[in-house]
Amino acid sequence: MLFEKALSSDLLENWLPQTCQYHGKFQQTRTLEALPNPLQSSGVFLFDCDAGIIWHTDTPVISSVIYTNQKQHFRISANTQGKLLKGLVHANMSSMLQALMGGDVTHLTKIFTVELIANPETDAAEELKLLPKSAALKRHLQEIQLQKTAAEMNIWLINDETKSTRISTLEIAEFQRPATEQCHHLFGADSLNCEALYFPAKLADAIKTER
Amino acid sequence: MNQPVKASKVTLTGFFGLLLILVLFFISQSGRSLAIDTNLKDLSPQLTEDKALQHAVAKLSSAIENRFTILITGPDQSAVDLAAQKFAEGLSAVNGVTTAVGEEAVSQEIVEQLSSQRFGLLTRSQRITIEENSQDELVEIATENLYQPSGGVGFLPIDKDPFGWFTEYLTELVDEPTLTDSSESFAAIHVTLERGGLETSVQENLQRVLSQFESDIHTTYPKTQVLRSGVFFFAAEAARTAKKDITTISSISIVAIVVLLLLTFFSLRPLLLPFVSVATGIAFAFAVTYWIYGSIHILTIVFGASLIGIIIDYSLHYFYCHSDQASSNTHAGLINAMKLSLISSVIGYGALGFSELVSLQKIAVFSCAGLIAAWITVLTTAPRLIGKKITINPRFLPPVVDYLKGITNAIARWPKSLFTAVGIVLLIQVVNGVVGNDDPRVFFNPPADLIDQERAVAERLTKVEPGRYFVVRGDDENMLFERLDALYQRIPENALLSIASWLSSPAEQQQNYQLQGPLFETDGAIAKFMQSIGLDAKPLIAEYKQHQGRVLSAYDLFENPSGTLPPLMIEHEKQIFAFVLIKDVSQFDPDQIDTWRIEGVDYIDIASMSSNALKNQREASIRFLLLAFVLVGMTLYVRYRSWPKLLMLVVPGASIATTLLVISLFGNGITLFHSMALFLVLGLGMDYVIFVSELHNEKHITLQAVFLSAVTSLLSFGLLSTSTIPVVHAFGITVLIGNGLNLIGAMIYAGRLEAQTNGSVYE
Numbered sequence: 010m011l012f013e014k015a016l017s018s019d020l021l022e023n024w025l026p027q028t029c030q031y032h033g034k035f036q037q038t039r040t041l042e043a044l045p046n047p048l049q050s051s052g053v054f055l056f057d058c059d060a061g062i063i064w065h066t067d068t069p070v071i072s073s074v075i076y077t078n079q080k081q082h083f084r085i086s087a088n089t090q091g092k093l094l095k096g097l098v099h100a101n102m103s104s105m106l107q108a109l110m111g112g113d114v115t116h117l118t119k120i121f122t123v124e125l126i127a128n129p130e131t132d133a134a135e136e137l138k139l140l141p142k143s144a145a146l147k148r149h150l151q152e153i154q155l156q157k158t159a160a161e162m163n164i165w166l167i168n169d170e171t172k173s174t175r176i177s178t179l180e181i182a183e184f185q186r187p188a189t190e191q192c193h194h195l196f197g198a199d200s201l202n203c204e205a206l207y208f209p210a211k212l213a214d215a216i217k218t219e220r
Numbered sequence: 221m222n223q224p225v226k227a228s229k230v231t232l233t234g235f236f237g238l239l240l241i242l243v244l245f246f247i248s249q250s251g252r253s254l255a256i257d258t259n260l261k262d263l264s265p266q267l268t269e270d271k272a273l274q275h276a277v278a279k280l281s282s283a284i285e286n287r288f289t290i291l292i293t294g295p296d297q298s299a300v301d302l303a304a305q306k307f308a309e310g311l312s313a314v315n316g317v318t319t320a321v322g323e324e325a326v327s328q329e330i331v332e333q334l335s336s337q338r339f340g341l342l343t344r345s346q347r348i349t350i351e352e353n354s355q356d357e358l359v360e361i362a363t364e365n366l367y368q369p370s371g372g373v374g375f376l377p378i379d380k381d382p383f384g385w386f387t388e389y390l391t392e393l394v395d396e397p398t399l400t401d402s403s404e405s406f407a408a409i410h411v412t413l414e415r416g417g418l419e420t421s422v423q424e425n426l427q428r429v430l431s432q433f434e435s436d437i438h439t440t441y442p443k444t445q446v447l448r449s450g451v452f453f454f455a456a457e458a459a460r461t462a463k464k465d466i467t468t469i470s471s472i473s474i475v476a477i478v479v480l481l482l483l484t485f486f487s488l489r490p491l492l493l494p495f496v497s498v499a500t501g502i503a504f505a506f507a508v509t510y511w512i513y514g515s516i517h518i519l520t521i522v523f524g525a526s527l528i529g530i531i532i533d534y535s536l537h538y539f540y541c542h543s544d545q546a547s548s549n550t551h552a553g554l555i556n557a558m559k560l561s562l563i564s565s566v567i568g569y570g571a572l573g574f575s576e577l578v579s580l581q582k583i584a585v586f587s588c589a590g591l592i593a594a595w596i597t598v599l600t601t602a603p604r605l606i607g608k609k610i611t612i613n614p615r616f617l618p619p620v621v622d623y624l625k626g627i628t629n630a631i632a633r634w635p636k637s638l639f640t641a642v643g644i645v646l647l648i649q650v651v652n653g654v655v656g657n658d659d660p661r662v663f664f665n666p667p668a669d670l671i672d673q674e675r676a677v678a679e680r681l682t683k684v685e686p687g688r689y690f691v692v693r694g695d696d697e698n699m700l701f702e703r704l705d706a707l708y709q710r711i712p713e714n715a716l717l718s719i720a721s722w723l724s725s726p727a728e729q730q731q732n733y734q735l736q737g738p739l740f741e742t743d744g745a746i747a748k749f750m751q752s753i754g755l756d757a758k759p760l761i762a763e764y765k766q767h768q769g770r771v772l773s774a775y776d777l778f779e780n781p782s783g784t785l786p787p788l789m790i791e792h793e794k795q796i797f798a799f800v801l802i803k804d805v806s807q808f809d810p811d812q813i814d815t816w817r818i819e820g821v822d823y824i825d826i827a828s829m830s831s832n833a834l835k836n837q838r839e840a841s842i843r844f845l846l847l848a849f850v851l852v853g854m855t856l857y858v859r860y861r862s863w864p865k866l867l868m869l870v871v872p873g874a875s876i877a878t879t880l881l882v883i884s885l886f887g888n889g890i891t892l893f894h895s896m897a898l899f900l901v902l903g904l905g906m907d908y909v910i911f912v913s914e915l916h917n918e919k920h921i922t923l924q925a926v927f928l929s930a931v932t933s934l935l936s937f938g939l940l941s942t943s944t945i946p947v948v949h950a951f952g953i954t955v956l957i958g959n960g961l962n963l964i965g966a967m968i969y970a971g972r973l974e975a976q977t978n979g980s981v982y983e
Contacts, residue, residue, distance in 0.1 A: 041372050043379040045754040050367040064369055072364035086364055096391030102370040119405070122298065142297030143405070144305075144321070149373065168373050176369075 025112035026162075026181075029058040030188060032195055033181035037066075042171030054178070055195055055206070056110045057188050061103070063202045073196075075205040076103035081213050083205040091201055093216055101146075109153075109164060120146065121153070235600035238504050238593050245507035268829070273822055276691050276797040279790050284686060286413040288450025290430070291677045294443045297405035303441045304407035310433045314426065316414035321407060330777060331390065334722065335376060337772035338386040339736060339764050340729030345392075346385055350735055355745040358383070362749045379755050382746060406680050413452070419515075420463075423456040449677035451686070454666050461944050466521055469939045473528055476935050484928060485539065486613045493598065493605045494535040501531045501594030508589040509582055520582045527587055529936030530565070530904070531594040533929040534558060537911060538602050540925040541918070543610040550918050555599075557914035560859055561907045562595045564852050568903025571848045572896055576837060579947075580896055612924070621927050624967055632971030643874065650877045656838055657889030660830035665946050684717055687826035688810070690800035692718075694820055697774055700796050701725030703820045707800060710816055711808045718800040719774040719788045726771040733767065740764040774798070834892050841895040848899060849873070852906055868913060871965035872905025872958075879958040893950040900951075901958030904933060908966035916973055923970055930963035 032055040039048040052066040061077035074094070075083045082094040082103055108116040117123075121139035139153040149168060156163040161179040168174075184191045192203035205212050268274055290307060294300045308319040334341060342350070353361065362383045365371050372378055374387030381387060413422065434446045481490050505527070510516050540546060541554040566588050573584035612618075690707060694700030704720040713721075724732065739745045740761050750757040775796060778788040789798045813823045853866050876898050883894055908926045915922040937959060940952025 037367070037369075039367075039372055041378050043377050043755060048366060048372070048753070066364075066367050070360070070364050070367055072368065074368045084364065084368065086361070096388065098370045098373065098387065098391050106369065120297065142301065144301045144407070171377070172373060174369070174372075 022112070022114055025114065025117075026056075026110060027112060028183050029111065030184040030191075031056055031181055032184070032191070033178050035064075036177045036179070037174060039174045040172065053195060055192060056107075057184075057192075057206070058107075058111045060188065060206050061209075062106055062110060063192070063196065063206055064106075065196065065202060073202045073205075075202060075209075076106060077206060077209040078107070079209045081209040083209070083212065083216075085201045085205060091205060091212060091216055093213060098149075101149075105153075109155075232600055234596045238500070238596060242500075242503055242507055245511065268822075270822075272693070272792055272795060272797075273691060275792050276693075276790060276799075277824060279787065279792075280689070280799050283787050285451050285455070286415065288411050288448065288452040289677055289681065290409040290411065291406055291447040291449065291680060292409070292437070293404055293406040293445045293447065293680070294441065295404065296443065299441045300405045300407045300444055303437045303444045304409055306440070307433050307437055307446075308409045310436075311409065311411060311429070314429055316422075317426070318412045318414075320410045320412075330722070331375065333772065333777055334390070335386060337729065337767070337770065338376075338381065338389075339767045340733045340771060341389050341724065342385065342732040342735070343389050343392050346388065347732070347735065350739070355739065355748070358739065358745040359749045359752070362745075363752065366753070378753075379750070379760065382750050382755070382757075382760070408677075408681055411450075420459050423452070423459055426452075427456055447673045447676050448670070449674050453670055453673075454664075457667060457670060458664075458945070462521070462948075465943045465945060465948065469936070469943070470528070472939055473936050477528070477532060477932050480928065480931065480935075483616045484613055485610055487611065489607065490535075490539055490610055493538065493602055494532045496601055496605065497535055497594040497597040498528050498531050500597040501590040502527065504593035505586045505590030509586045512585060513578075513582060517579055517582050520579070520586050527590050527936075529933040531590060532932050533561075533907065534595055534598040535602070536928050536932070537915075537925045538598055538606070539610045540612070540921040541915070542602075542606060543612050543921060545612055545921050546918055550915060553915045553918070556859075557911045558595065558599070560855065560910045560914065562591060563855055564906035564910065565591050565903040567848055567851050567855070568899045568906070571844050571899045574844045575841060575892075575896060576833075577892070612921075617924050617928060618920075621924050624927070624964075625923065625971065628964060628967035629971035629974070632968045632975055643870075646874065646877050646881070649881055654880045654884045655889045656835065657891050658831045658835040658838060660827055660834060662888060662891060663893070663947050665944065684801035684803055688802050689824050690716075690718075690802075691822045691824055692798045692800060692820060693795050693822075694798075695795060697796060698725050698727050699820075700774075700798055701728065703818060704798060704800070706818045707821055710818075715803055715808060716800050717788075717803050719778050719798050720800075723772060723774050723777060726773070729771045730769075733770075736764070838890070838892040838895050841892060841898075845876075845895070845898055845902065848902055852902065865913070868906070868909040868969065871909045871969055872902045872962060875905050875958045875961035875965055876901050878961050879954055882957055883954065887953075891950055893947050894954045897951045897954035898958065900955050901962060904930075904955070904959050905962035905965065908962055909969050912966050912970045912973065916970075916977075919970055919974065923967060926966055926970075927963065930959060930966075933959050934963075 032053065034051065034053050036051045037049070039050075041048070050066050050070075051068050052064070054065065055063040059078070061075065061079075063073055063075050065073040071087045073083075073085045075085065076099070077083075080100070080103075082099045083091045084094055085091040104116075105120075107113070108120075117139065120143065121141055124138040124140060126136040126138055137155040137157075139155070141147045141150055141152070151167045151169055154163075154165040154167070156165070161177055162181075164176045164178070166174045166176070186194060189203060189207055192206060193200065196202045201212070268277070290304075290311075292300050292304045292307065294303070304321050308321045311317050312319045349361070350358070365384055366378075371384070374381060374384050375390055376386055378384075413426075415422075430448075437444055437446060477494070478491060481494065482488070484490075506516060509520060537554060537558065541550040569584055569587040569591065571584070572580045572587075575581060575584075692700060692703045692707060694703055701720065701724070704718060708716065708720060723729075741747070742761065746760065747757040750760070775789050775791060787799070788801075789796065791797070810823070810825065849869060853869055856865055856868060857863070859865075879898070879901060880890060880894075883890055887894075908930065911922055911926055912919070934956060937952045937955035940948050941956050943949045943952060
C-alpha cells in the first residue's frame with residue numbers, strides 16, 4: 010500500500026506540469042456513440058494556479074469556459090456577457106482539470122489510483138492511467154489516460170464505452186508577463202475571459218444584476 | 221386475639237376476575253414477543269390542535285424515526301467505498317431493512333421517473349433562455365455547450381437530450397457534494413427500516429448487527445471510521461439506559477425491601493403476601509396497559525418498578541394490624557383505611573391521566589390498575605397467606621419511630637397560630653419563589669458521543685434540520701405549488717428542500733411543454749442542431765409529441781422516496797401536504813415568520829412548540845392538582861362528615877409547597893414532570909394521614925406501618941432520582957422530597973391527634 014502510494018505520487022510528479030502559470034493551444038476530439046463522426050475542436054488555454062483556467066474554443070465555435078479557484082465558473086460566448094455555470098458536472102470538471110494542469114498530486118492521488126502502462130518492447134513508460142476510486146465518480150468517468158511526449162501532453166477522458174474526450178495540449182509556454190497582462194495579451198484587452206478569471210465575484214454580480 | 225378475616229364475596233369476585241384477565245392476556249400473547257416502545261414523542265405534548273396537521277407531522281416523524289445514516293470515513297476512497305458496500309450488503313440481509321449507498325440526495329429511481337417527464341421540466345434560467353433567444357441562437361448555445369470541456373456528458377445520451385437541458389436541470393437543482401479537496405474520503409449508507417425503529421426488539425437486533433459489522437469493517441479496513449446518525453440511535457440509547465435503570469431500580473428496591481421486612485418481622489413468612497400482591501399488581505397493570513395501548517412504553521416500566529414501593533404498603537398495614545402488637549378490633553379500621561387509601565391513591569395517580577402526554581396517561585393506567593389489583597389481592601389472599609400472627613421485632617423499627625415521634629410531637633404541640641404563620645410564610649415563598657422550566661431539552665440527555673457523531677455526519681452530508689420545517693397544504697397539486705412558490709419567494713431557494721426543488725406544478729409542467737413546442741417543430745431548433753451534428757431528430761420529435769398532456773405527479777414521485785429523504789408529500793382527508801425541509805436555517809430569521817403568514821403554510825419548530833405545549837401542560841397540571849385536592853377533600857367529607865377532618869389535606873399540601881420551593885431553589889425550575897409527580901405526593905400523603913386517622917387507636921403500630929411504608933416508597937423513588945433519564949430523575953426527586961415531608965407531616969398529625977386526645981394541645 011505504501012509502495013503503491015509512493016509510486017502514484019512519483020509517477021504523477023514526473024508526468025504532470027511543473028509550472029504554475031502557462032498557456033498553450035489545445036485540440037479536442039469528442040466521441041459520442043450516437044454521433045456518426047467525432048466532434049473536433051481547437052483553441053487556446055491559459056492556466057494560472059492562483060486563479061484558474063480559461064478554456065477558449067475558437068473552432069468550430071467561439072466560446073470560452075472559465076473555471077476559477079473561487080468556485081465560480083462561466084461560459085462566455087462571442088457578444089454575450091456570460092453565463093454562470095452551476096452544478097456538479099462543472100464543479101467536478103473544474104476541480105479535475107485544475108488538478109491535472111496544476112500538477113496537484115495530492116488531490117489526484119486521493120481521487121485516482123495511478124497505473125503505469127509501459128511499452129512492452131522498450132519497457133519505457135508510455136502512458137499513465139488514472140482510475141477513479143470513488144464509486145460515485147466511476148459512474149461518470151471510467152478512467153483518464155495521460156500520454157506525454159517531448160512537445161505535447163495528451164489527456165484522454167473516458168466517460169464510458171460510448172463517450173470519451175481526447176485533449177492534446179501543445180505549444181505550451183510559461184507566462185512572460187504579469188498574469189493579467191499575459192491574459193489580456195492572449196485574449197485581448199477588453200476580453201471578458203480575463204475579467205471572469207481574475208475578478209469572478211464582480212462578473213458574477215454583474216450577471217446576476219442583469220438577470 | 222386478632223385473626224385475619226376472610227375476604228368478602230365482592231373482593232373474591234374481583235380477585236378471580238383479575239386472575240381471569242391475566243390468564244386471558246398471557247394466553248393471547250403466547251408465542252408473540254411483547255412490543256416495548258421507546259418513542260420519545262410520548263414525552264412531548266401535541267404540538268397543534270389541528271388534526272390534519274397533527275397527522276402530517278406524525279407521518280413525517282415516523283418516517284424520520286425509521287431512517288438512519290451510517291457514514292464510513294477514511295483516508296482512502298477505494299477502501300471506504302468497499303467498506304460501505306460490504307456494510308450495506310450485510311445490513312440489507314437483515315429482515316425489513318433497505319439500504320442505499322452513495323451521496324445522492326435522490327435515488328436513481330427518481331431520476332428515471334423525472335427523465336420520463338423531461339419535456340415538462342425546465343429550470344427558471346432555461347425558461348428565460350428559451351424566451352429570450354431566437355431558435356438560431358438556441359442552436360448556437362447548444363453547439364457551444366457541446367464543445368466545452370464537459371459537453372455531451374450527461375444523464376441521457378445526446379440523441380435523447382440534445383441541448384443537455386435535463387442534465388442541467390438535475391445538476392442545478394439537486395444539491396450534491398463535489399470532489400472535495402479534503403484529505404478524507406467518505407461514503408454514506410442510508411438505511412430505511414420497514415417499521416419498528418422505536419421498538420426495543422428491533423433496536424436490539426439491529427444494534428447488535430451494526431456493532432458486528434462495525435467490528436468486521438475495522439478489522440478489514442483498519443483506517444476507516446464508522447459514524448452513526450439518526451433518531452434511531454438516540455431512541456436506542458434511551459431504551460438501553462432505561463433498561464439499565466429498570467434492572468438497577470427493581471433489583472435494589474426488591475433486595476432493600478426484603479432486608480427491611482426481614483429485619484422488621486424476623487421471619488420469611490411476611491415476604492409471601494408482598495410478593496404475591498406485587499406480582500399480581502404489576503402483571504395486571506402490564507396486561508391492562510398493553511391491551512389499551514397495544515404496546516408498553518419503556519418509561520411506564522421504569523415507573524412500574526417504583527410502584528413496588530407503594531403496592532407493598534397494603535401488605536405492611538395488614539401485617540401490623542394482624543401482629544402481636546395489635547388489639548383485636550383493628551380489622552374494620554384497616555379495611556376502612558385501605559378503602560380510603562385506595563380511593564385517594566387512585567385519584568392521585570388517575571389525575572395523571574388528564575395529561576395530554578401519552579406517557580403520563582400510560583403511567584396513570586398502569587399505576588391505577590396495579591394498585592387496584594394489589595389491593596384486591598391483599599384482601600383476598602392475606603387471610604390464607606399470613607396464617608398465624610405476625611411478630612414485630614421490637615428492636616428494629618420501634619426505637620427509630622419513637623425517636624422521630626419525640627421530635628414531631630414537639631412540633632405537634634405548637635400553637636395553631638404558629639402553624640398558621642408558618643403556612644402563610646410558606647405560601648408567600650411558594651408564590652414568589654417557584655419558577656417554571658419548559659425547555660424540552662431538559663428532558664433529553666443524549667450521550668456526548670452520539671451528538672459528536674451526529675454533528676460529524678451533518679458536516680459531511682447535506683442534512684436537514686430534524687426539528688424545524690414547513691408544512692404546506694393544498695386541495696390539489698396546483699394550489700400546493702402556488703403556496704410553495706409563495707414560500708420560496710420569502711426564503712432563499714437553496715435553504716429549503718421540498719418537492720418544488722425537483723418538480724414543477726402540473727400547470728407549470730404543461731407550460732414548459734408548450735414553451736418548447738416551436739423547438740420541436742420539424743424545422744425547429746432541435747432538428748437544426750441535431751442535423752448539424754449528424755443526428756436524426758425525428759424519433760425525438762415523435763417522442764415529444766407523444767408526451768402531450770402528460771404531467772408527473774409530485775405525490776407519485778415523493779410519497780415514499782428511497783435514499784436520504786423522508787416522504788416529502790402525503791395525502792390526508794382530500795388534502796395534500798408537502799413538507800419543506802430546512803437545509804440552512806441561517807439563511808432566514810425564524811422570528812420573522814409570523815410577520816408574513818401565508819395561507820396553508822405552517823412553520824413547525826418542534827422545540828419552540830414543545831416548550832409552549834409543556835408550559836400549557838404544566839399550568840394545567842397545577843389546576844388538575846387543585847382539582848384532585850378538592851376531590852380528595854370531598855371523599856374525606858363523605859367519610860367523616862366533619863369539616864375539621866379536611867385539615868388532613870394540610871399534610872400533602874405543605875409537603876407539595878415545600879417540595880416546589882426546594883426544587884425551584886436548588887434545581888433548574890419546575891418542569892411538567894415535577895408537577896405531575898406532585899399527584900403522587902398528594903396520594904401518598906393522604907395514604908399516611910388516612911391510616912393515622914383511621915387507626916388512631918392503634919397509633920403505636922400505625923406509625924410503624926406508616927414509617928415502614930414511607931421508607932419503602934422513599935427507597936423506590938430515591939432510586940428513581942438517581943436515574944440518568946432526566947424525566948425519571950425529575951419524578952423521583954420530587955416524590956423523594958415530597959414523601960419525606962409527608963412522613964414528617966403524618967407523624968406531626970399523629971402527634972397532634974394524640975395531643976388533642978390528651979387535651980395538651982395549645983389552641
